[in-house]
Amino acid sequence: MLQAKLHDTVRVHYTVSLKDGSVFDSTEGREPFEFTIGEGMVIPGFENGVLGMREGETKTFSVSPEDGYGEYNEDLVVTIDKSYIPPHINPEVGMVLRVHSPHGGTTLVTVKQVTEDQVMLDANHPLAGKELTFEVKLLEILK
Numbered sequence: 001m002l003q004a005k006l007h008d009t010v011r012v013h014y015t016v017s018l019k020d021g022s023v024f025d026s027t028e029g030r031e032p033f034e035f036t037i038g039e040g041m042v043i044p045g046f047e048n049g050v051l052g053m054r055e056g057e058t059k060t061f062s063v064s065p066e067d068g069y070g071e072y073n074e075d076l077v078v079t080i081d082k083s084y085i086p087p088h089i090n091p092e093v094g095m096v097l098r099v100h101s102p103h104g105g106t107t108l109v110t111v112k113q114v115t116e117d118q119v120m121l122d123a124n125h126p127l128a129g130k131e132l133t134f135e136v137k138l139l140e141i142l143k
Contacts, residue, residue, distance in 0.1 A: 001054045002141050006038040009142040010050060015135045024127065032139050043068050046134060053138040063132045072129030077112065079120045091119050 004010050011034045015026040027033050035041040037051060045063030053059055065071050085091055095111045099121070113120035 004037060004050050004053045004138060004141055006051070007036065009034060009036045010138060011140040011142065012050065013137045013139060017133045019131050019133075024132070034142070045132070049134055050136060050138065053136070055138055055141055058135065058137040060133065060135045063134060065129050065131065068130070068132050069125040069127040070129075072124055076123040077120065078123075079118050082114075082117050082119055085119060097121070
């Protein structure tokens with residue numbers, strides 16, 4: 001039976017949970033997730049966990065922040081004047097906004113705090129600094 005190796009395209013079902021057991025994301029009830037190992041399409045810890053798996057195999061593994069979405073970076077949290085928010089947007093804690101960077105790109109930020117005059121925005125990935133547990137079933141190695 002084939003084992004998943006570098007440059008293989010694979011189809012998997014997965015569930016990712018946090019340390020407290022809460023499920024963050026899952027393909028359950030959806031189409032399987034397809035990616036090519038070694039192309040940087042997924043976090044390194046997920047790729048490494050799938051490497052060597054056989055078709056039909058289910059595996060549970062942990063991914064540290066270093067091999068996941070990185071450590072939480074306080075420098076990515078900023079407080080801005082509320083006047084910078086377009087008037088048609090009423091910022092609320094937990095809301096995700098798309099902001100334009102000075103370099104022409106866009107970044108997703110999460111509203112962390114709202115006061116009368118200011119809004120605190122966090123550009124860290126929601127899973128930054130978190131240890132993740134993946135349960136993965138390798139459905140198919142497509143080559």
